[in-house]
Amino acid sequence: MKALVVIAHGSRRAASNDEVGELACQLAGLVVNDYPIVGVGFLELAEPLIPDALEKAIAEGASEICVFPYFLSAGRHVVTDVPNEVQVVQDKYPDISIKMLPYLGVLPGLKNFIAKSLI
16 A cells, blocks of 8 residues: 655644644545555654654555655755655665655646746
8 A cells, every 4th residue: 555644844833733734634635546545744843753654654554655755945854864764764664665755846837836826
């Protein structure tokens, strides 16, 4: 079974973390045919942390996990920190396929979406 795990930085402000959780819930309804399992994980400051979110997806039956970094640019978190956290779980579960998806900022159509939203 395939899972999508949305990864965000995490915030001390609970409402910000709840917003990411709500995004994941809305995505779940839109991608259910491709990703029967949808979850959320945070790099820091909020729970569940990335390893816990990935392990939860595995416990729910995921044999393939796609990790979506919900970040706008390829800073240290996208390039190093998130992949390192994912690798810890991949090493622990070598039979599970864990794949990094492109981060939000490079998704096709994002620039057009922003431009249209500003007019």
